Structure formats: structure tokens, C-alpha cells
Amino acid sequence: MTQPVTASRASAPFTPTWQKFKLTGKQYAQQYxxxxxxxxxxxxxxxxxxxxxxxxxxxxxxxxxxxxxxxxxxxxxxxxxxxSNRVEVQGGLSEDAAIVLDNSDAMKVKAFKTMSDDKxxxxxxxxxxxxxxxxxxxxxxxxxxxxxxxxxxxxxxxxxxxxxxxxxxxxxxxxVGGIEQGDTGDRVKEEIEGMTKATVGDETSQQPPVVMLASGLQVGKSGGDMLPLQLLVDYISGSLCGGDAASLLGSGSGANVARVLIAGGATGSTFFTSGDLDEMDVKKAAEPIKVLDEYLSQICCNVEVDLMPGASDPVPLMLPQGSIHPCLLPKSGEWQSLNCTPNPYSARVGGAKFLGTSGQPLADMRRFTSSSQAVTMSDTSNDGAPVAITEMEALESTLNFRHLTPTGPDSLPTYPFQDQDPFVIGKNDVPHVLFAGGCEKFETKVVAGVRLVCVPDFDSTKEVVLVNLENFECEVVKFEVS
CATH class of the missing domain: 2.40.50.430 (OB fold (Dihydrolipoamide Acetyltransferase, E2P))
Structure with missing residues (x-):
């Protein structure tokens, strides 16, 4: 009789450092x-x-x-x-401003058609x-x-x-504050040594543990295709591999994933940003959360998951966004492997500092910056108009500005802190990996030793990013049916 073969997933020590982004009490009497x-x-x-x-x-x-x-x-x-092109909002949010702030698709359009110009x-x-x-x-x-x-x-x-x-x-x-080589500091040695590689029987993977960065799953989106998401779940669980050691331990294998970080946009419901809801709308709004809970429970039984909120998720819009309440996720919430985190996110994984947002600061920065070149746009009435900087340029700017939300609270809704500005990237906060979710496409580069990652929107690209915990190199995995 054939003896069963034991297998184990890669792992990496984890320490949350997002406490400064969690609001314990909210007061709005103070000035900005x-x-x-x-x-x-x-x-x-x-x-x-x-x-x-x-x-x-x-x-x-x-x-x-x-x-x-x-x-x-x-x-x-x-x-x-x-x-001169900025639309001032008086007497509350205008309809146009609400579209920019609340709807992620519209935000991308507004970000492309920047308000900045040579004047x-x-x-x-x-x-x-x-x-x-x-x-x-x-x-x-x-x-x-x-x-x-x-x-x-x-x-x-x-x-x-x-x-x-x-x-x-x-x-x-x-x-500006700027960043220099060595500002990231040394990794925690004990946490590096605490990482383990995936194994199958007596064989150990030659690949290091990786962190999977995903964003914009858009579960429950009207007309959305759930097959790529199911493929993602199967990949993480190892069901897409052939089952032999070579497929389970090879480069890009789901067995090497030590942690999954979902950077916003987990739900695809538009009800959370559409104002007052009647009884029928409330029922419809709950459906995407139920479906998300089902998928998350399948992932959480295999690997540690960090779930960040985003612009379309059921949390208040103002940054820092509080974590999605576990009561909304009764099935996946039973697993200790699920961490509902705030946005922005900050944690150490395998001794490396990860810092990032679900993408709202980048979209807002792009509304008020412009590229050095004007391009022909799809809207013929705006041919030759200035266009915004790229998402990677905006992410690099947040690093050089040493601030996660530089446009808040002026045009990006942020909480009126009194005693500190938690979004400042201080001396001890410079990360090894700085990421932003909800991006139009995957981009990455290294600036002064910091790995910058634009995490693509999964709903539109079907892509996730694997970050190597040894050298922070990135690999893209795409899920599509040919």
C-alpha cells in the first residue's frame, strides 16, 4: 500500500505594525x-x-x-x-466630486484627465x-x-x-524629504531565520517564501467572471499543480506563498457608495460580502491572509480606513489566519517591512499632477491636453515626499489628527516594499533599496504579484482561460 506523502507550505514570521493607523476614538470638532x-x-x-x-x-x-x-x-x-482647472466644492460634495471619490472606475478616468497644467x-x-x-x-x-x-x-x-x-x-x-540607500535599515535577523521553505515528503523547495499581493478582486461585481478567482483559490491551495514534487516546489508554485495580502477592492458592490439604501438594496449589497466570505474561507484554510479595505468596500471612505468588520465574514472569520487590517497597511513579514495603501492616494495625486508630454486622448475634445503622471511615478513620489497621503486632507478625505500625522514615512518607517493596490497594470522598480510595486486590479488584468522574501524580486501570475 502506498504511503501518503506529507507536504508543508512555506512560512514567514509576521509582526503587524499598523497600530498607528487604527482609530480608537473619532472626534471631529478639531481643525485640520x-x-x-x-x-x-x-x-x-x-x-x-x-x-x-x-x-x-x-x-x-x-x-x-x-x-x-x-x-x-x-x-x-x-x-x-x-x-485654475480645479473644481472647488462648496456646500458639501458635488455630484462630480462624489464620482471621483467613490467610484474606482471613474477615479481612473479623472486621474487620467488631470486638472494640472502649465498655469x-x-x-x-x-x-x-x-x-x-x-x-x-x-x-x-x-x-x-x-x-x-x-x-x-x-x-x-x-x-x-x-x-x-x-x-x-x-x-x-x-x-523634499527624499530617500537614500540604507534608509530601510537592517531586517530582523531572527525573523529571517524563522522563514521556512515549502516541502513535499523529504524534498525541500529551492525557492524562497513569497508574499502574494492581490487587489481588486471585485467579488460580486455585476457581470463579473468568477472563474479566474476560483483559479486563484485553486492555485493557492495547490489544486492546479500536478501533485508531484516538481510542480509543487517549482518557481511560481502556490506552495511557496507564505502570505496573501489583498490590497483593497475585495468586493464589487456599488451600493456602499450610492447613498441611502432601501430594504431591497441592503439585501443586494450583502450578496458580494457573502460570496467574498466563501472564497476567503477557502484561502484562509491554506494560508495567512491580510485583508485591506478599499474605496468599494463596506468601510468609511476617510483614511485611514478601518478594517472590514469580522462579523461581515462569518465563515472566513472563524479562521485565525484571517487578519482584517486597516488601510494604510504596515507589517513585517520575514523581517521585511511592507507598507502600502489600496491606491486612493495615487489616484488623487494623479488628478493634480501632469506629465511632461501631452498625448492624444480618447475624448477628441481633449486632444493634446495634459495627462497625469503614471501610477509608478505617483508611488515613487510618495516615497520621495516621505508621505503616504500627501494630498490629504486637502483633496483626499483623511481624519483630522491632532497629535501626529501617522501618514509620514519617518526614519524607522522606510519600508523594504512599498505597494499600492488598484492599479491599471503591474509595474515595479527599486528606488534607493526600496521595492516599489503597483499591484494590478485583478478584475481587469487577472494578475497577482509574488514578492520574493529573499531579494524582493517580483513575479506576475496571470489566471485566464485560453
């Missing part, structure tokens, strides 16, 4: 000025040394009000970008006042390639320049 003040206080020391090092002869001025005319100076403040202007502000910034037309670039079109409201910067007789500063250079 507090979060800007704390942001400036936290990020000012990141920007000033970089400017002083590049311009040692310039005078560092503590506050805007202390600037002197005709003296080359360095001043730190919060940038405010004024766009944008910038001012700098701190607690002492405001300073108009003048970017000389003869200059091809400012501050090491930062132009007005690259910047957004809410970014803390150090400005080098001279104040003219009109009280405006002629900008020579702009410095």
Missing part, C-alpha cells in the same frame, strides 16, 4: 490645521539638511515671516498648489504666513528635476531662493 502643523514639524528636519548641504552659503530662515529681501535663503514650509502656481506656508513662489521661465528644471507639475498640495519642502521687491521668492531649488 493640526495635522498640517504636525506634518511640518515631522518633515521639516528631513528637508532642511538636504538643502543646506547643497547650498551651504544660503541662510536658513526659521519662518517665512523672517525672510529678507535680496538674500539667498532656505525656508521650510508646506506647499499649496493652485490650479498652475505654488505658494509656501507655515504658521507665520504665506509666500508666493516664482519659477523663472528660463529655468528648464528646478530643485533637481522638481517642476510645478510634479508637486501637489500638502508636500513639505525646503525652498532655496531670493525674495524680490514684490515679496515673491524666485525659486532656485526645491528639496
Amino acid at each position: 490645521s493640526h495635522i498640517y502643523s504636525k506634518r511640518l514639524l515631522a518633515q521639516g528636519p528631513m528637508c532642511l539638511p538636504r538643502a543646506s548641504k547643497a547650498f551651504p552659503q544660503a541662510t536658513a530662515v526659521p519662518r517665512i515671516i523672517e525672510l529678507k529681501e535680496s538674500v539667498r535663503s532656505i525656508v521650510v514650509g508646506t506647499l499649496v498648489k493652485e490650479s 498652475d502656481k505654488c505658494v509656501l506656508e507655515d504658521d507665520s504666513g504665506r509666500l508666493a513662489l516664482k519659477f523663472l521661465e528660463k529655468e528648464d528644471k528646478f530643485g533637481y528635476n522638481y517642476k510645478v507639475r510634479d508637486l501637489v498640495t500638502g508636500v513639505v519642502v525646503a525652498i532655496v531662493g531670493v525674495v524680490d521687491e514684490l515679496g515673491e521668492m524666485e525659486v532656485e531649488a526645491i528639496f
Whole structure:
């Protein structure tokens, strides 16, 4: 009689570090000025040394009000970008603004058709006042390639320049917090040693453990195809492999997946963003959650799962978004392997720091930035109009700005924190992997030792991303029926 062969999945030690993104109590009497003040206080020391090092002869001025005319100076403040194309919202959210904020598909359209153009202007502000910034037309670039079109409201910067007789500063250079090689710090040695590889019988995989990044499953979406999702579930469980050691332990095998991270968009219901619901709508809104629960229970019985909320999920829209309540997931919630996490996400996996969002900050940044080139758009009435920066460029900007949600709370709804700005990427927060969910396509690059990953929308691309926990290289797995 043939003896059964035992098999084990790859694993990696896990430590959640998202506590600062979890709101224990909500108060809305405070002003939003507090979060800007704390942001400036936290990020000012990141920007000033970089400017002083590049311009040692310039005078560092503590506050805007202390600037002197005709003296080359360095001043730190919060940038405010004024766009003539921006639609101001008065008396609550307009219908157009609601579409941008609530509907992920519409958000992509708005992100492509940016509100930014060459007429944008910038001012700098701190607690002492405001300073108009003048970017000389003869200059091809400012501050090491930062132009007005690259910047957004809410970014803390150090400005080098001279104040003219009109009280405006002629900008020579702009410095943001920036990132340098080695800022990620060392990985936790004990957690690296605690990782295990997949095994089948006496054979051990030559492949290291990986983290699967998925986004936009859109379970329950009207007219959606559930077959790719079922293939994904079967892949994770090992059912798609032939069953021999070679297929179970090879590169890209589901047995090497130590953790699944779902970066928003798990449900495809539009009812959660459509206002008041009647009794029938409530029943319809519950169906996608029930279906999601079924699929998650199949995944959670095989591997650890982190479930982040997104714009279309049943949680409040304001960042940081609280976790999806376990009572909505009665089947999968029974498994200890399910972690309902906040958005943004922060954790250590195998000693490596993972940090990211479900994609809302990138979409909002793209609404207020523009590429250096204009392209022909599908809407013929906008041929040649400026287009937004790419999702990877926006993700790289969040790293260089050292802030996860730079446009919040100005145009991205965020909670009015008083004592801190938790979205600042501080000295000890620089991740090994920075990701964003809900992207139009997969993109990745390494910046100063940080692996950037744009996680593609699964509903439209049928793709997930595997991140190697040894070297952070990425591999895409696509699920489709030929």
C-alpha cells in the first residue's frame, strides 16, 4: 500500500505594525490645521539638511515671516498648489466630486484627465504666513528635476531662493524629504531565520517564501467572471499543480506563498457608495460580502491572509480606513489566519517591512499632477491636453515626499489628527516594499533599496504579484482561460 506523502507550505514570521493607523476614538470638532502643523514639524528636519548641504552659503530662515529681501535663503514650509482647472466644492460634495471619490472606475478616468497644467502656481506656508513662489521661465528644471507639475498640495519642502521687491521668492531649488540607500535599515535577523521553505515528503523547495499581493478582486461585481478567482483559490491551495514534487516546489508554485495580502477592492458592490439604501438594496449589497466570505474561507484554510479595505468596500471612505468588520465574514472569520487590517497597511513579514495603501492616494495625486508630454486622448475634445503622471511615478513620489497621503486632507478625505500625522514615512518607517493596490497594470522598480510595486486590479488584468522574501524580486501570475 502506498504511503501518503506529507507536504508543508512555506512560512514567514509576521509582526503587524499598523497600530498607528487604527482609530480608537473619532472626534471631529478639531481643525485640520493640526495635522498640517504636525506634518511640518515631522518633515521639516528631513528637508532642511538636504538643502543646506547643497547650498551651504544660503541662510536658513526659521519662518517665512523672517525672510529678507535680496538674500539667498532656505525656508521650510508646506506647499499649496493652485490650479485654475480645479473644481472647488462648496456646500458639501458635488455630484462630480462624489464620482471621483467613490467610484474606482471613474477615479481612473479623472486621474487620467488631470486638472494640472502649465498655469498652475505654488505658494509656501507655515504658521507665520504665506509666500508666493516664482519659477523663472528660463529655468528648464528646478530643485533637481522638481517642476510645478510634479508637486501637489500638502508636500513639505525646503525652498532655496531670493525674495524680490514684490515679496515673491524666485525659486532656485526645491528639496523634499527624499530617500537614500540604507534608509530601510537592517531586517530582523531572527525573523529571517524563522522563514521556512515549502516541502513535499523529504524534498525541500529551492525557492524562497513569497508574499502574494492581490487587489481588486471585485467579488460580486455585476457581470463579473468568477472563474479566474476560483483559479486563484485553486492555485493557492495547490489544486492546479500536478501533485508531484516538481510542480509543487517549482518557481511560481502556490506552495511557496507564505502570505496573501489583498490590497483593497475585495468586493464589487456599488451600493456602499450610492447613498441611502432601501430594504431591497441592503439585501443586494450583502450578496458580494457573502460570496467574498466563501472564497476567503477557502484561502484562509491554506494560508495567512491580510485583508485591506478599499474605496468599494463596506468601510468609511476617510483614511485611514478601518478594517472590514469580522462579523461581515462569518465563515472566513472563524479562521485565525484571517487578519482584517486597516488601510494604510504596515507589517513585517520575514523581517521585511511592507507598507502600502489600496491606491486612493495615487489616484488623487494623479488628478493634480501632469506629465511632461501631452498625448492624444480618447475624448477628441481633449486632444493634446495634459495627462497625469503614471501610477509608478505617483508611488515613487510618495516615497520621495516621505508621505503616504500627501494630498490629504486637502483633496483626499483623511481624519483630522491632532497629535501626529501617522501618514509620514519617518526614519524607522522606510519600508523594504512599498505597494499600492488598484492599479491599471503591474509595474515595479527599486528606488534607493526600496521595492516599489503597483499591484494590478485583478478584475481587469487577472494578475497577482509574488514578492520574493529573499531579494524582493517580483513575479506576475496571470489566471485566464485560453
